[in-house]
Amino acid sequence: MRIHFIAIGGSAMHNLALALQHKGYQITGSDDTIFDPSKGRLHRAGLLPEAFGWYPEKITTELDAVILGMHAKPDNPELLKAQELGVSIYSYPEFLYEQSKDKTRVVIGGSHGKTTITSMILHVLNYHDIAVDYMVGAQLEGFDRMVHLTSENQFIVLEGDEYLSSPIDRRPKFHLYKANIALLSGIAWDHINVFPTYENYLEQFSLFIDSIEMGGSLTYNSEDPELSRVVLSSQKPIRKLAYKTHPYSVEGGETYLDTEEGPLPVEIFGAHNLNNLAGAKWICQHMGVDEDDFYEAIQSFKGASRRLETLAQSSKGILIKDFAHSPSKVKATTSAVKEQYAGHTVHACLELHTYSSLNAEFVQQYKGSLDAADKAWVFYSPEAIKIKRLEEISPDEIKAAFGREDLRVFTNPAELAEELLKIEPQNLALLMMSSGNYGGFDLNALVEKF
Structure with missing residues (x-):
């Protein structure tokens, strides 16, 4: 072709x-x-x-x-x-469906965690030499590309994004895949430039459930009350299978899964990632991987690209970078670092970079999201607000939205860089969260310091 x-x-x-x-x-x-x-x-x-x-x-x-x-x-x-x-003109998801309509389509959706869950599944399958087609939103260790398509593989694993399909197709991508095996990790309002109300955003997940093929299954995070309500109110005749966070413990800065065979060390950490792991485990079992084989493989999973990456670690402290930008992700990531490094002081630096996060109304959703940090900083660019044609928002409004009187707000990248480089790493866990680049700040300078 x-x-x-x-x-x-x-x-x-x-x-x-x-x-x-x-x-x-x-x-x-x-x-x-x-x-x-x-x-x-x-x-x-x-x-x-x-x-x-x-x-x-x-x-x-x-x-x-x-x-x-x-x-x-x-x-x-x-x-x-x-x-x-x-x-013939196709959107990206339309063409993926055309390539996979004769396969068993495994679609991983949700407002958060879908890249990590998809990555976990692919890591486990790759570990056991189980060949599948796939599309995932992050570059994975051991994989040449983020997309792999064949004529012969039985399964295709698809990360199910709820954003628009193309400039001329306003349907969310995950509606077009027609899943046979589906997972939803949770619902937290996002993409307000496309879904201006929470109700409109919520509706997309109901429509996704309706798009699952007859006789299919939906595995869902039962710890999310809104998601549970949407799933249980659906009349779609599919199997609905609930999961919750895998039992775990943290000792000496190491995370262990609680299993029947005893504590099992894993590379990832944080309650949200152990919740992701539980979802991935059930999907792998639907695909024929038994529990013991899942546990054997998941021990070596180091995380998806740009998710809780350790950039530097020494006897002084630890520097961590994460892609987190939405309120739910920021809260989960900050809490995870505080739990994992309980003996450290935790500083969290967040860049507000997306259209949603720079919206004066939506930024109220961040209230309490940085509370787990001992010290919190927020950086945003007034120029980015102008480019996105949004209403101006002041540092005082940002501070009020987060609900922290001690929050430091930066709008000048040079001032942010100066303050970051003053930090003494001793017994410190510094968490940098952004989908941007902090106005051009080179994190390598911090890496050297840590």
């Missing part, structure tokens, strides 16, 4: 392009800008466009399909040409 990617440089899009090339398809693509690591990976595969920009002449009737990325606009010249010629 001949496939053309409009906006090939995206994280998900370039991985799909690489996977389809590996499968033997002829791939071309365009984008107006591409950054590393996508740029380097496409270049090595011979798929990097010769020049950046949109070129309608690339779209011909010889193409079997066009895959449209979210980065493109509805009036993209290549998209308009494809529509004019009647070339």
